[in-house]
Amino acid sequence: MTNEMPTMPQIQLSNLSRRYGEGESTVHALRNVTLNIKAGEMVALMGPSGSGKSSLMNILGLFDRPTGGGFTLAGEDMTRLTPRQQASFRGRRIAFVFQGIHLLPRLTALHNVELPMAYARITSSQRRRAAVDALEQLDVISLRDRYPSQMSGGQAQRVAIARAIAPGPDLLLADEPTGALDRKSGALVLGAFQALHQQTGVTIVLVTHDPYVAQHAERIVYLEDGQLVNDEAVTDRVLVDSSTSLGGSS
Numbered sequence: 001m002t003n004e005m006p007t008m009p010q011i012q013l014s015n016l017s018r019r020y021g022e023g024e025s026t027v028h029a030l031r032n033v034t035l036n037i038k039a040g041e042m043v044a045l046m047g048p049s050g051s052g053k054s055s056l057m058n059i060l061g062l063f064d065r066p067t068g069g070g071f072t073l074a075g076e077d078m079t080r081l082t083p084r085q086q087a088s089f090r091g092r093r094i095a096f097v098f099q100g101i102h103l104l105p106r107l108t109a110l111h112n113v114e115l116p117m118a119y120a121r122i123t124s125s126q127r128r129r130a131a132v133d134a135l136e137q138l139d140v141i142s143l144r145d146r147y148p149s150q151m152s153g154g155q156a157q158r159v160a161i162a163r164a165i166a167p168g169p170d171l172l173l174a175d176e177p178t179g180a181l182d183r184k185s186g187a188l189v190l191g192a193f194q195a196l197h198q199q200t201g202v203t204i205v206l207v208t209h210d211p212y213v214a215q216h217a218e219r220i221v222y223l224e225d226g227q228l229v230n231d232e233a234v235t236d237r238v239l240v241d242s243s244t245s246l247g248g249s250s
């Protein structure tokens, strides 16, 4: 992680909607979603399959735009940005962790993590330092010189997460980041998110269908059929003890 503290993004959604298609075949993926997420919150987004979670994440990540309603990020209107403006706003400020994210097969773990930072305005030594820190945080530093083909699925996923968090994003969006992982690797990932959250104040939105995973956040928001149906504070939050070494296996 770079030393800079994140500039805190406040997310404000007002009556947000997203339709796909026209006429008879229109799908209302999101309907009048009104939601504020304060800078530095760690929020879990839950809901059945097809409830609009990924649609919402794509909008938050500036990969897509709503078809109605308002969306501001740090006070700036995101609804009218061109794809080019979206990409530039996204820059190194927003990081994504998706299930099944791929590493570049011809690069080692270390170089995979360093690569996205090559475009940011940071020196090569800062880049190396941030990559090593992130690999350590995900407990995969021992894999630094290995190629993806020499890693298990869980290890590759953790390297991919190190790659996402290394640039020190302001907003971290994760869609089912632990979905393909065994319990131990999943706990490591959640521990890394919590540590990052605590240390840098990054805002995190995490999609999960697993209530136990959601208990690692501070707040749980539920979608059902494109609508926000529940929004509650987590009362018995699960905190991963990051001082416990969980080992680099699996």
Ligand code: ADP
Pocket: 020, 021, 027, 028, 029, 047, 048, 049, 050, 051, 052, 053, 054, 055, 056
């Ligand atoms: P979730 O992530 O909660 O499973 P999605 O946001 O992926 O839900 O999908 C919400 C609804 O929108 C579903 O009915 C889905 O079929 C539909 N949908 C998602 N993406 C598209 C798309 N690109 N074109 C048409 N329909 C889509």
Ligand code: MG
Pocket: 053, 054, 055
């Ligand atoms: Mg989805």
